Every structure is written in C-alpha cells, then in structure tokens.
Amino acid sequence: MKNYDPVKAIYAVIITLVSLYALYITSAFFYVIVLSALFAYVIHPVYFFCLRFIKRKQTCALIPLGAIFLLTISSSVMIVKALMNEISKILEIPNTLNGFANMDLRRIVGLFEPFIQTHPGKLTESIGAYFNSLVMDYVPEIQNNIFQISTSLSILIVELIVIVVLTYYLLVESETIAAELPNLFPDRKVGVVFLGELNYIYQSLFIVYFLTCLVTGVIGGILYWVLGVPYPLIWGIITFIMALLPVVGAGTVYGLLALYYVLIQDFFTAGALVFLGIVFLSLIPDFLIRPRLARNRAAIHPAITLIAFAAPVFVLGPIGIIIGPLTYGFLLAAFRTKKILGITPVQTGSSTASSIENSVERTIKKAVEFPVEKSVEKSVEISSDHIFSPEINPWNDREKTV
Numbered sequence: 001m002k003n004y005d006p007v008k009a010i011y012a013v014i015i016t017l018v019s020l021y022a023l024y025i026t027s028a029f030f031y032v033i034v035l036s037a038l039f040a041y042v043i044h045p046v047y048f049f050c051l052r053f054i055k056r057k058q059t060c061a062l063i064p065l066g067a068i069f070l071l072t073i074s075s076s077v078m079i080v081k082a083l084m085n086e087i088s089k090i091l092e093i094p095n096t097l098n099g100f101a102n103m104d105l106r107r108i109v110g111l112f113e114p115f116i117q118t119h120p121g122k123l124t125e126s127i128g129a130y131f132n133s134l135v136m137d138y139v140p141e142i143q144n145n146i147f148q149i150s151t152s153l154s155i156l157i158v159e160l161i162v163i164v165v166l167t168y169y170l171l172v173e174s175e176t177i178a179a180e181l182p183n184l185f186p187d188r189k190v191g192v193v194f195l196g197e198l199n200y201i202y203q204s205l206f207i208v209y210f211l212t213c214l215v216t217g218v219i220g221g222i223l224y225w226v227l228g229v230p231y232p233l234i235w236g237i238i239t240f241i242m243a244l245l246p247v248v249g250a251g252t253v254y255g256l257l258a259l260y261y262v263l264i265q266d267f268f269t270a271g272a273l274v275f276l277g278i279v280f281l282s283l284i285p286d287f288l289i290r291p292r293l294a295r296n297r298a299a300i301h302p303a304i305t306l307i308a309f310a311a312p313v314f315v316l317g318p319i320g321i322i323i324g325p326l327t328y329g330f331l332l333a334a335f336r337t338k339k340i341l342g343i344t345p346v347q348t349g350s351s352t353a354s355s356i357e358n359s360v361e362r363t364i365k366k367a368v369e370f371p372v373e374k375s376v377e378k379s380v381e382i383s384s385d386h387i388f389s390p391e392i393n394p395w396n397d398r399e400k401t402v
Contacts, residue, residue: 220235
C-alpha cells in the first residue's frame, strides 16, 4: 500500500477545484468556443489551399475570414436595401399612412363636427391628452426593451469578435494542435485511430454538408435569375440557409415562390420552379454533389445524419444543429475505433501483428510530425483530406464499419 502524502493530496484537490472553477467561469462562453472550433475546422481546407501559394500562416488565416466578412456585409446591405425598396413602394400608395401623416389632427376631427356633441377643439385636446398618457404609461417598458436590446446586441458583438479571434488562432496553430491531440489519450495509437475516424465523420457531417448547401444556394440563385425571379441573389442566400436546416430544406424556398406565382397566375414560372427546383436543388445536390464531395469516406447512413441534425433542435434549440452532430459524430467515432482495434486479437501470427504496429507507427509519424521548416511545403501532402493523414485506418476495414 502506497504511503499517504498530504502535500500531493492537497495539490490534487487545489488543481481539481481550480479546474472546476475555470469551467464554471467559462461556461457562458462554451458555445462560443465550440462555434470557433467548428468554424476553424470548416474553413481549414481553404486555409491549407492558401498555404500552397502564400507562405505566411497569418495571411492565409485572414483570407477566408475576410472573404466571409465581406460576403456577410454585402449580403446584409443588399437585403436591407431590398426591404427598404419594397417598404417605400408600399408607403407610396395613395390614401395610406403618408397622406394621413401630413394632415392636421384638428382638421381630421373637424370632418366629424356635424356628428358629435363635443367641440372639435376640446375633442382634439382630449385625444392629445389620451395619447400623451398612453405614451407616458409605456415609456418605462419601452426604455426597458431598448436597454435589453442594446445589452444583447453588445454581448452579441463581443461574442462575434471572440469567435473571429479564436478562429484565427485555431487556424494558425492547427498543425500544432493536430500534433498534440493524440498525446491526450492514454494510448497514443488509439488516439490516432480515433481522431482519424472523427476527422472522416466530421468531414461528412460538417464540411461536405456545408459545401453541398453552399453549392445548392449558388445553383438556386442562378436558377432564380434565369427564371426572372426578383432579387435572385437574396433568394439564393435564403436557399443556402434553408438547405442547412435538414427538416426544412431548399424545397421550402422554391415551393413558396412557386405558390406565389400560382397566385398571380404565372403558371409557367410556377411549374418551372417546381420542376427545376426538384432536379437542381434537391436531386442533384443529394445524389450527385454530396457523394462526390464525401467520396464515401465516412459512409454515414442518411438516417444518422438526419437524427444528428434534427433531433437535438427540439431539446437544445437552434444550437442543437451544431451540438447534435458533434455528439453523434464523437460516439460514432468511438464505436468505429473500438471495432477497428477489435480486429487485432483475431489476427494470427507475429508478422501480422508487427505489420499492424508498423502501419500505425507510420500513420502517427505522417499525422503528427510537422517540421517547422517544411510545414508549409508538405502540409498538403501530409494531409490531403484535412488535418490528419488519410492512412489513419491501416486495416482497410472501412467497408465493414457503420
């Protein structure tokens, strides 16, 4: 029996308490950290692509972030401009708010003078006093709402800044993170296999899924432009956003547009939207684009993908679209790792066991060794798929996994 060391016990208790307290004070930013990590993972292929032409990691990390920022700002400006244009058209209709806003209240009340007993002047004062008291009664509530909105907006801006900064540093330090992650596992070989499976699964659940939805939005914008739908770029962006929601999908957008054209009796455009939308926005993305992007790397059943994205939304809200796939992907990677490593005892002969171990050692070296002086030139060769080597599974047993 080992001797009891009070110093080590106190040290362990202090470390545990400080760690729990650190988790507590960081809990409010938990989803911000998760979003930053996911965002960095999704745009990591773009970062690696830039490394082939630009030798500075900082510049390569800023390029995708800047492109996304400019795209978001330009899209927001176009949407606001379109909304203001449509609203101005509504306000230009005769005998609506503009006409009444320019009329004097006394003149309006005077029109009803033959039908009322109260003098128009006193009635005007009574109406004015009523509106004044009504406004004064709701001033505290209005001020409270304005304060809450401004506070929430300030917190949102801070969170967005933190997400951008964390994403930047995660991209710049991606090679170091990839090299250190296997060391967090008790068995480094198991860590390499698990992280490789996790990489394949997350590629299918996030990168391939995101790229498919992005291509769907681009095709949708082109389709709406060809058919003469107003604001095709905005509708393309909305199609991309709706395609990200597994239960909703792009069919909601072109379906509602088709219904609108049916109501205005433009049956040709409505029929073209339904037919071309089904072909180019539903069938081609699901059965042609997605399989080509995935290349059957993860072989995830569509039912698992649907449950991973849809089910957590009903429990966690909108953040469930991100937390759900992360959780299901983690469990699926653990299951596949156990199944892959479970093949080892079945193998017979020392030569087979030694070849497996040598293959794993080569995998570890390829996955985590990034010489500083050659990191830029060989980064793409080392990881043609993503962060980890494509030879993570040396037993070539992917066809037997789930």
